[in-house]
Amino acid sequence: MTSASATNEPIRVFQTLEHACGYYADRTARNLVLDPVSPALPQLYGRALERGFRRSGGHVYRPNCPSCRACISARIAVERFVPDRSQRRCERRNADLELRVQPAIATDENFALYRRYLAARHAGGGMDDPEPDDFDRFLACEWSPTRFLELRRDGELLAVAVTDVLPVGLSAVYTFYAPEHAPRGLGTCAILRQIALAQSNRLPHVYLGYWIAGHPKMDYKARFHALERLRDGVWRTQ
Missing domain, CATH: 3.40.630.30 (Gcn5-related N-acetyltransferase (GNAT))
Structure with missing residues (x-):
């Protein structure tokens, strides 16, 4: 994903480690997270929503679980x-x-x-x-x-x-x-x-x-x- 701002710089996307799933006790979860310190993040937030991301605090993320695709935007x-x-x-x-x-x-x-x-x-x-x-x-x-x-x-x-x-x-x-x-x-x-x-x-x-x-x-x-x-x-x- 690239920035829509005047700098036109790319934004980094990180992948979290696997962690306990909040919905199923027998599953693990993993997220993709847009760089939370990128100056482009505020401008990209709307486009990220359209692509299935979501905000929690200062993090914009979407599920990227290794063996499950149950979460649908x-x-x-x-x-x-x-x-x-x-x-x-x-x-x-x-x-x-x-x-x-x-x-x-x-x-x-x-x-x-x-x-x-x-x-x-x-x-x-x-x-x-x-x-x-x-x-x-x-x-x-x-x-x-x-x-x-x-x-x-x-x-x-x-x-x-x-x-x-x-x-x-x-x-x-x-x-x-x-x-x-x-x-x-x-x-x-x-x-x-x-x-x-x-x-x-x-x-x-x-x-x-x-x-x-x-x-x-x-x-x-x-x-x-x-x-x-x-x-x-x-x-x-x-």
Whole structure:
């Protein structure tokens, strides 16, 4: 991959060592990572999304596992999106929530919500006792075009959708929410609000990261109409 900036210098691509897979206990994983200190990285980020990469903290990566190709990049074509019956119910259930688009800045309020979410959803998984530095490193970095999409009810913060905003679309980096309000379907609501925001700003796609067929943690992505998957370098609807 080469730089789109005026320097037109190539960007280095690194390959990580094999490590434990986050989705299957009996598999190992490996990633390709774009040089995190390259000055070209901010300009290349949008093109990298289109090629199946994703951002975590200051790293832009994509899976490159030696014996597994289960992780498939997925995005929603927002012009063709039509919510299904369940998603319309979710919209009505959360009609009382106000969306606020905020800078990606850690506060006592959003960090406390993040800790509560991880303690409830990922207990014992190694992420459930984060420090403020962990929060900053995971969700944003100096160059990333990140916004915190807050969902509030009467001022109370119920959810945050960490979202990168680029000309190629929105990238849904991570969403965390108040665990006691899980019946609201706040994860689905966050994606619906991201789609609406992309539509209002005439952005073509909402990138959802990786989808794995048949994996219980990934099934929700396949329920979104107009989902495109990256296969053999081509975005396909099936």
